[in-house]
Amino acid sequence: MTDTAPGTPSAPVSLTGNILEVEHISKRYGAVTALIDINMHLGHSEVLGLIGDNGAGKSTLLKILCGFQPPTSGRILFEGQEIQLKSVDQARALGIDAVYQDLALVNQLTVYHNMFLNRETVRWPLLNNRSMRREAKRRLDEMGLKIPSVNSQVAQLSGGQRQAVAVARSVYSNPKILLLDEPLAAMGVKEGAIILDLVRELKENANVSIIIIAHNYGQILEVCDRVNLIQGGRITLDKRSSETSAQELTDLVVAEYRKALQDRQRVDRGPA
Amino acid sequence: MSDTAERTADVAGPPPRNQGAGNEILGALRSGAAAFLRQREATVLVVVVALVIYFRVASSNFFSHANLDTLASGVAAPYIILSIGEVLLLICGEIDLSVGFTFTLAPFIMYFLTVYYGFPVILAIIAALVFGLLVGFVNAFLTVALRLPSFIATLGTSFILYGLVLTTSHAEPVTPTPSMEGIGKFFGNETASAWGWSAIIWAVVLVAIFHVVLTQTRWGLHTIAVGGNLLGAREAGISVARIKYGNFMITGLLGALVGIQVAFYDNTIDPSAGGYNYMFYAVAAAVLGGTAMLGGAGTIIGGALGAFLLSILTDGFQITGVSANPLFIIFGAAVLIAMIANVQLSRLREMGRIK
Numbered sequence: 001m002t003d004t005a006p007g008t009p010s011a012p013v014s015l016t017g018n019i020l021e022v023e024h025i026s027k028r029y030g031a032v033t034a035l036i037d038i039n040m041h042l043g044h045s046e047v048l049g050l051i052g053d054n055g056a057g058k059s060t061l062l063k064i065l066c067g068f069q070p071p072t073s074g075r076i077l078f079e080g081q082e083i084q085l086k087s088v089d090q091a092r093a094l095g096i097d098a099v100y101q102d103l104a105l106v107n108q109l110t111v112y113h114n115m116f117l118n119r120e121t122v123r124w125p126l127l128n129n130r131s132m133r134r135e136a137k138r139r140l141d142e143m144g145l146k147i148p149s150v151n152s153q154v155a156q157l158s159g160g161q162r163q164a165v166a167v168a169r170s171v172y173s174n175p176k177i178l179l180l181d182e183p184l185a186a187m188g189v190k191e192g193a194i195i196l197d198l199v200r201e202l203k204e205n206a207n208v209s210i211i212i213i214a215h216n217y218g219q220i221l222e223v224c225d226r227v228n229l230i231q232g233g234r235i236t237l238d239k240r241s242s243e244t245s246a247q248e249l250t251d252l253v254v255a256e257y258r259k260a261l262q263d264r265q266r267v268d269r270g271p272a
Numbered sequence: 273m274s275d276t277a278e279r280t281a282d283v284a285g286p287p288p289r290n291q292g293a294g295n296e297i298l299g300a301l302r303s304g305a306a307a308f309l310r311q312r313e314a315t316v317l318v319v320v321v322a323l324v325i326y327f328r329v330a331s332s333n334f335f336s337h338a339n340l341d342t343l344a345s346g347v348a349a350p351y352i353i354l355s356i357g358e359v360l361l362l363i364c365g366e367i368d369l370s371v372g373f374t375f376t377l378a379p380f381i382m383y384f385l386t387v388y389y390g391f392p393v394i395l396a397i398i399a400a401l402v403f404g405l406l407v408g409f410v411n412a413f414l415t416v417a418l419r420l421p422s423f424i425a426t427l428g429t430s431f432i433l434y435g436l437v438l439t440t441s442h443a444e445p446v447t448p449t450p451s452m453e454g455i456g457k458f459f460g461n462e463t464a465s466a467w468g469w470s471a472i473i474w475a476v477v478l479v480a481i482f483h484v485v486l487t488q489t490r491w492g493l494h495t496i497a498v499g500g501n502l503l504g505a506r507e508a509g510i511s512v513a514r515i516k517y518g519n520f521m522i523t524g525l526l527g528a529l530v531g532i533q534v535a536f537y538d539n540t541i542d543p544s545a546g547g548y549n550y551m552f553y554a555v556a557a558a559v560l561g562g563t564a565m566l567g568g569a570g571t572i573i574g575g576a577l578g579a580f581l582l583s584i585l586t587d588g589f590q591i592t593g594v595s596a597n598p599l600f601i602i603f604g605a606a607v608l609i610a611m612i613a614n615v616q617l618s619r620l621r622e623m624g625r626i627k
Contacts, residue, residue, distance in 0.1 A: 068506075087509065088509040089509040092509060098507075100507050102503065102504065102507075103504070104501065104503070104505075104507035104508050105501065105504060106497045106504055107568070108496055108499075108500040108569050109493065109497065113493060117493075117510070118494070118509045126484070127488055127489060127490065129488075
């Protein structure tokens with residue numbers, strides 16, 4: 001599990017070719033269409049920001065990419081090969097790991113059991129709790145994340161600490177692609193900064209390609225190479241971070257909202 | 273209740289002060305007591321100890337060899353073993369209402385196979401146990417694959433199993449054949465001296481094994497994860513279906529085992545044995561022992577203590593000569609009081625946790 005960080009840390013390699021390509025992905029739940037003909041790509045050790053209002057389809061897309069649910073149509077290419085993601089385990093085996101918005105933590109279990117959930121260290125037939133405890137502590141210390149104790153139940157942690165545990169869990173699976181669904185949501189300023197530093201470090205030193213969903217456009221632009229905007233299940237903007245600004249992104253999202261509002265009012269008023 | 277609480281305090285509480293060195297010892301005892309109360313099983317253990325003391329005082333027969341044997345092997349062992357399955361299922365968010373009827377049918381299967389089909393006894397017993405696994409599989413299939421709530425699914429299988437019992441046995445009890453006695457005493461035996469303990473030994477060994485399974489293996493951890501956060505467990509890649517199938521099948525297996533044990537213990541295979549009564553005792557035992565009805569938390573030892581508590585009440589009231597009719601009133605009240613103590617104490621635990 002350790003020391004399998006892929007590739008070399010040299011910058012030029014990272015900019016050639018895409019590790020992930022998404023072609024014409026759609027997702028329908030019964031009558032509801034969540035994603036429409038999504039085309040997207042992610043470069044080697046690129047950090048891509050995925051933004052858009054609530055319900056735009058960001059989390060749906062992420063859950064498709066990590067194998068949690070299949071798309072209705074379209075295909076996914078990983079390192080140039082078409083892949084059919086059938087399960088989270090399979091995606092993980094390929095090196096795609098995700099931190100979900102709901103964090104997927106089990107309140108009743110300890111911090112270290114959560115960090116190793118479904119990847120437990122085992123001295124058959126028993127769990128090797130001592131080794132997991134030690135390793136969990138080491139990883140959290142290394143990341144500079146402060147948790148009262150790895151033995152405490154996750155239920156006892158603050159929102160930010162829970163987030164930190166979830167992020168630490170994914171980071172240490174040595175993924176090639178890391179998907180982060182609102183990793184900064186419950187974090188204080190300091191904790192948020194730790195996560196953003198971690199993202200930079202993963203990109204630069206471990207060659208991890210990252211997709212981040214976030215609502216704070218300022219922070220996104222700070223850490224991302226490129227941003228994609230999703231509106232109503234479609235990608236409506238694809239720009240390098242240097243070519244856009246938090247103001248522009250905010251304006252786009254607000255404009256979408258205003259337009260929807262006007263449309264609704266027009267419908268409400270009915271034909272004149 | 274305050275009466276029993278005081279008695280417990282006398283036993284479990286601090287020794288008289290004449291030991292000097294006051295504060296430190298007192299502090300250590302207090303933090304020790306706090307650590308004790310933080311355990312889920314603590315409340316039910318306190319109640320069990322209190323009841324043992326009460327019945328010991330109330331009846332000189334309570335500690336007699338004959339009664340201890342009845343209490344342990346005759347009354348407690350079946351409840352304890354059944355509670356193991358229900359604890360596992362409740363933790364992963366399910367319940368099995370049919371386990372009492374798996375209990376009823378399993379010894380009949382053993383009997384029919386031996387008597388009508390000429391199976392060797394040991395094979396017939398194994399077949400009956402496999403039948404228990406099968407019932408568990410069907411319950412899991414209805415719950416996992418067909419998405420019925422387990423409460424309804426197992427209610428349905430309960431009726432089917434009971435109907436099978438009545439149809440095949442013509443609602444008549446049978447007696448295990450002499451050829452079964454040799455193996456039978458390993459499972460349970462009321463009369464023969466030393467073998468009287470075999471049922472409770474099974475129970476203790478099974479509790480030990482499943483305690484380790486729940487707390488020290490991936491299976492146990494994933495069972496807790498599935499009940500604690502179903503979506504999260506799925507997102508972590510845990511096979512939720514596998515966990516549920518497994519725990520339903522463990523419960524079915526244990527149900528069949530208990531049916532066979534009770535048949536040998538009572539030396540009769542009775543269509544009115546087992547049933548909802550045993551199932552509800554097992555579920556009540558699990559909940560008394562601190563298992564969350566909504567899943568995610570619970571312990572095998574807590575469930576076993578809960579089962580023991582119910583057994584002491586049943587046995588104790590009988591031996592102290594409470595007539596059978598009002599027994600259930602007292603029984604019900606005792607269960608409620610124990611449960612209230614449990615809920616309120618865990619509320620205190622939660623509050624202590626936040627600070």
